[in-house]
Amino acid sequence: MQQLNCCVLIPTYNNAGTLKRVLDGVLEYTPNILVVNDGATDRTAEILSDYAQITTIHLPKNKGKGNALKIGFAEALKAGYHFAITIDSDGQHFPEDIPVFLDALEQGDTRNALYIGARNMAQSDVPGKSSFGNKFSNFWFRFETGKRLTDTQCGYRLYPLKEISALKLHTPKFEFEIEVIVKAAWNGTLVENVPVKISYDGEERVSHFRTVPDFARISVLNTWFVIVAIFYIKPRDFFRKIKKKGIKKFLIENVLKHNDPPKKKALSIALGVFLGIAPFWGFQTLLVFALAVFLKLNKAIAFAFSNISIPPMIPFIVYASVQLGVLITGEDISFSMESLTENFGALKHLKTYIIGSLTLATIASVLFGAISYLVLILTAKRKIVTDNG
Incomplete structure (x- = not known):
């Protein structure tokens, strides 16, 4: 002492x-x-x-x-x-x-x-x-x-x-x-x-x-902490980790070399891509962590790939979503990338956009998940061969 x-x-x-x-x-x-x-x-x-x-x-x-x-x-x-x-x-x-x-x-x-x-x-x-x-x-x-x-x-x-x-x-x-x-x-x-x-x-x-008042106070506190964790702490820690390691090292250590099996990693990537593209603006981070916990997937990987919808990519994602929506619904919508970036005119046709967005999210998540799974499987086999001399 x-x-x-x-x-x-x-x-x-x-x-x-x-x-x-x-x-x-x-x-x-x-x-x-x-x-x-x-x-x-x-x-x-x-x-x-x-x-x-x-x-x-x-x-x-x-x-x-x-x-x-x-x-x-x-x-x-x-x-x-x-x-x-x-x-x-x-x-x-x-x-x-x-x-x-x-x-x-x-x-x-x-x-x-x-x-x-x-x-x-x-x-x-x-x-x-x-x-x-x-x-x-x-x-x-x-x-x-x-x-x-x-x-x-x-x-x-x-x-x-x-x-x-x-x-x-x-x-x-x-x-x-x-x-x-x-x-x-x-x-x-x-x-x-x-x-x-x-x-x-x-x-x-x-x-x-x-029991009742003190448990209620603890519940309110935990509710607030969950909100802070999802919208501030977890993103903060994630970007700190990337900044400290660098993107290449982060991907190698946290994705390729993580102990999770390839299937779990690929599903985590697919979940992140889907939620990053799907029209859940403002709730993507909450959904990523909640679903990753519920489905027992890798939260860090899912969150990383949900950032496919970073601001520079948003106009392209919206444009592609509307075009897919037009193909599916047959609705005639004419707009340019210029009008899209200036006033989001395409969002006037919300139904078409949502249908296209969910379709694009599904296609992208399947492609990213499948390709990631194949890459991870090949990487794992190559590592086994290397370790065995």
């Missing part, structure tokens, strides 16, 4: 029945403890008065766990700590797991890491609503960040204080613990699980999680 400049941060609210045991357990490992009393109305203040060696912050009014954690992080950083391990005061966490977080930090490749305790959610005393809520949270965290975790809701965590202080965090209650890990992952912090023990003593433990 001393070498890593780490403290233990304990937010507490009306957990007088378990607080003393938690404090005594943590003190066996470190005196670097900071407690934030979030406006408790029970014996919390009286209990804390017996621990002069512990830094305590007493908030006059209960404003939520997220608010208490933010205040605690700021105080810990001000005191010179680099990391903070958060542990709940309701007795569900075991202080003897503190070394698990320290070992993970010491053995990891980076100190810019946020470690979350991974509970055994299959043990008999875990409430059903906790297990469901965790699975729900894990799913959305993966969608929003691309990172798979087994537990995203455990409050037993190690935070890198400097990196967390750089984030713009707004939520005040339980949803804060979702906000902070999603934004940390978006900002480049490694977010990983470490195994911890858990105790759900129904007689002793007091939980302040309100």
Whole structure:
């Protein structure tokens, strides 16, 4: 704890029945403890008065766990700590797991890491609503960040204080613990699980999680994060990856040499091309990621090829779509490329354009998919021959 400049941060609210045991357990490992009393109305203040060696912050009014954690992080950083391990005061966490977080930090490749305790959610005393809520949270965290975790809701965590202080965090209650890990992952912090023990003593433990309002707040937050992820984070990360590697290297490493089988890659390319050409303007990115996840295809490849409809290509795609629509419907439409680029006159005939656009998207996706599949198959065979000498 001393070498890593780490403290233990304990937010507490009306957990007088378990607080003393938690404090005594943590003190066996470190005196670097900071407690934030979030406006408790029970014996919390009286209990804390017996621990002069512990830094305590007493908030006059209960404003939520997220608010208490933010205040605690700021105080810990001000005191010179680099990391903070958060542990709940309701007795569900075991202080003897503190070394698990320290070992993970010491053995990891980076100190810019946020470690979350991974509970055994299959043990008999875990409430059903906790297990469901965790699975729900894990799913959305993966969608929003691309990172798979087994537990995203455990409050037993190690935070890198400097990196967390750089984030713009707004939520005040339980949803804060979702906000902070999603934004940390978006900002480049490694977010990983470490195994911890858990105790759900129904007689002793007091939980302040309100199922309906708190779950609703978390759902609203996840809805917003999904929108941000689709329209900003995923495109940002994609273009950063291309910029860093270069287009040629990106195609070789992320398309040709990716571990996905040729069929999956080709179908991902076909999906991207189809949605890039089809008349789903404004919703292409959303549809690409949603369908890629639903169909279990490669999201990066599908998104890359959906960009076939970049601005310089749009007039040509619209022109070809209208011409195909004319062939199919027999409707007589006369226009030039000049009028198309100036006022999109062809879009006055929306039905013809949509029919032609969907036809062009289908033809192009089949061609791109088939050609890609053949190229990928030949590349794979050539690689096998080369590897075998």
